[in-house]
Amino acid sequence: MKEQYAQIIEAIGEDLQRPGLQDTPSRAAKAMAYLTKGYEQTVESVVNNALFPSDCSEMVLVKDIELYSLCEHHLLPFIGKAHVAYIPNGKVLGLSKIARIVDMFARRLQIQEQLTVQVAETIERVTGAAGVGVIIEAKHMCMMMRGVEKQNSVMKTSAMLGSFRDQQATRTEFLSLIR
Ligand SMILES: Nc1nc2c(ncn2[C@@H]2O[C@H](COP(=O)(O)OP(=O)(O)OP(=O)(O)O)[C@@H](O)[C@H]2O)c(=O)[nH]1
Ligand SMILES: [Zn+2]
Numbered sequence: 225m226k227e228q229y230a231q232i233i234e235a236i237g238e239d240l241q242r243p244g245l246q247d248t249p250s251r252a253a254k255a256m257a258y259l260t261k262g263y264e265q266t267v268e269s270v271v272n273n274a275l276f277p278s279d280c281s282e283m284v285l286v287k288d289i290e291l292y293s294l295c296e297h298h299l300l301p302f303i304g305k306a307h308v309a310y311i312p313n314g315k316v317l318g319l320s321k322i323a324r325i326v327d328m329f330a331r332r333l334q335i336q337e338q339l340t341v342q343v344a345e346t347i348e349r350v351t352g353a354a355g356v357g358v359i360i361e362a363k364h365m366c367m368m369m370r371g372v373e374k375q376n377s378v379m380k381t382s383a384m385l386g387s388f389r390d391q392q393a394t395r396t397e398f399l400s401l402i403r
Contacts, residue, residue, distance in 0.1 A: 271325070282312075290305050309401070337381050
């Protein structure tokens with residue numbers, strides 16, 4: 225990627241030899257590799273078997289998980305937070321793993337809708353939960369810095385699986401807890 229970033233900088237019309245830019249291609253390549261490191265992770269490596277037997281059948285919620293992703297259309301950041309809840313069904317997931325699952329999918333080229341569904345389906349698959357709810361709210365730099373240039377719009381997406389889809393009371397509890 226270093227070579228390609230050098231080409232981009234030249235295409236912009238900049239002087240690659242000026243001191244401030246000399247190391248930029250390798251820095252930018254390193255940064256991009258970091259921002260997309262989710263491609264090198266798998267659900268299994270991230271969860272690391274941190275699943276614990278439990279007879280808890282009440283809602284578990286982790287809210288305000290900050291996320292940084294890149295939109296797949298412009299490669300510009302979208303930044304926001306995820307709220308993730310599930311109803312355990314025999315086992316609970318290590319708390320940090322919920323945030324790690326969000327990060328793994330966020331650190332890829334994404335659209336917000338797909339990110340939301342991927343997190344929900346993964347929590348459901350890994351835990352066998354009776355229900356999962358995920359809400360993501362984010363601001364997209366491609367809508368702020370360029371294009372339509374709207375500074376205050378926030379995109380909210382949700383994915384509701386199992387009892388979160390079927391039971392109004394569960395969904396209402398989730399929504400009131402994140403408010
Ligand atoms: N649904 C969805 N759209 C997104 C997301 N991130 C960026 N986009 C949109 O992707 C669309 C791409 O539209 P195009 O018309 O192909 O590209 P563009 O000419 O750069 O569009 P503008 O942003 O309207 O200038 C834009 O409407 C973006 O706002 C996302 O996470 N979800
Ligand atoms: Zn975009």
